[in-house]
Amino acid sequence: MDAEIIAIGSELLLGVTIDTNSAYLARQLAAAGVNVYRKTVIGDNAKRIEQAVREALDRADLVICTGGLGPTLDDVTREAVAAAFDRPLEFHQELLDQIAARFAAMNRPMSESNRRQAYVPAGARVIPNPRGTAPAFLVEDARGTVIVLPGVPSEMRYLFETAVIPYLREERGITTVILVRTLHAVGLGESVIGERIADLMQQANPSVGISAKRARYELRIGARAESQAEAEALIAQTEAIIRERLGQYLLGAEELPVVVARLLRERNLTLALYEGIIQAPVLHALLATPEIEQRLRGVEIHPLDRPADEQAASDLAAAGASTVADHWQSDLALGVQPASILNEQGFTAVAFALVTPNGERRLTRPFDLRSAEGREFIGTAALDLLRRYLAEEPE
Incomplete structure (x- = not known):
């Protein structure tokens, strides 16, 4: 079964409300073995909603719609759904009694x-709330099924779990299971990872995808x-x-900060930080995980006060x-x-030094310090240097 989700509400388009319903439905439908191929967000406009439903049924x-079932004129x-099925709305006294x-x-x-x-499209199956x-209600014809659920997240979830899932299992014969496992990787570029698993990304089942954020990768x-x-x-x-x-x-199921926090705890080690960047991206990366923060003994932020080339920056980091x-x-x-020198591409060499009871480890990489994203990459690189030492892996 192929499915589409239509989230309805002008507040979603204006950015006033975040559409959490679609994310929930996508996860639940996948777990139930239903492919979700598209999500659409539509404002409170009957003609546009009607058109979206007709196109989705093609x-x-x-098609699962959420939102727009309140009592107001918008x-x-x-x-809109009644028009998409070329049916009139039909009054149900029992619904009005339930509402009252x-x-x-x-x-x-x-x-x-x-x-x-208390009105639903003629012939629709009512889903009491x-x-x-x-x-809520469900409408069927030769093209397919449209299920319309309230936009209030708690109501939507309850009705999906108690009414929609049983319908899919018992009446539509959905028996397959889709499981998704997320693995985390760091230290390689997205393109390199993509090359190493290119054949896996082209297979249909299991499917493999990759996404990137702050130089950390989700597979x-x-x-x-x-x-x-x-499925397991x-x-x-794979x-x-x-x-x-x-x-x-490859880190596995844990994200990078969680891995570092766990290893610090398991080895009962404390940490101090010297950072020569006023925006302190490494400090922010460390403080983002409370368990790492608890292991942090002290911090010194000391921006560069004299010119330094790459070697000088490395020595200053170690000192x-x-x-x-x-x-x-x-x-x-x-x-x-x-360092204080930018290369031709506008990147700056950033030196890292990790001082341990067994000596020190150094690393230097270029980063774009002009952007917040570039600085976030520095936080990732520092955490990964720490992770490799704690895991007793070579750099």
Whole structure:
């Protein structure tokens, strides 16, 4: 079964409200074995909603809409879906009675406008909503099925789990399972990772995808099977290949800061930081994880006050790390120092030094310090240098 999601509400287009419903539905549908190929966001406009539903039915077997089922005049999803099926709206007294009973239970008067919520497209199957005043409904014809759910997240989730999933299982015969496992990698560029797993990214089942943020990479393995055990076996086979090809650069299921925090805790080590960048990207990376923050004995931020080439920056990073390690009596110390010279591409050499009880490790890489993203890359590089030492892996 192929599905599309239509999120309805002008507040979503204006950025006032974040569309969490679509993300939830996509995850749940995938887990139920339903392919989601498209998500659309539409404002509160009946003609545009109608057009979106018609177009979605041309492509998908299942369309799930959320939002626009309230009592006000801008809640036009009912009218739009009815028009997409060329059906009139039909009044249901039992729905109005349920809505009235809910208002009575809350000891609140029901407005006349709530009567609009008792209308659904003719022939639609009503899905009662015990969590709110907006009944949901399901409409079917030869093209496919449209299920319309409230936009309130708690109501939408309840109805999806108690009504939509049983419908898909019992009436539409959905028995397959889709599992997704996310692995994290760091230390290689996205293009290099892509080259190493190119053949895996071209296979259909399990599917493999990659996304990047702050020089950290997520590898998603998705498997479809008739049972969870079969899907897990497919994922395990692909994960084993990825582990072999990426080696030390693959972190596994944990993200980089979590790995560093766990290793510091397991080895009962403390840390100090010397950073020569006023924006302090490494400090921000360390403080983003509370468990790392608890291991941080002290920090010195000391921007460069004299010209320094790449070698001088490396020496300053090592000297700064040694100084803060002695001052705060920490087990480990990181020193980070950019050079004062930009290369032809506008990048700056940034030196890293990790002082340990067994000596020091140094690393120098170019970064674009003119952008926030470039500075975030520095935080990732520092955490990865620390991770490799803690995991007793070579640089």
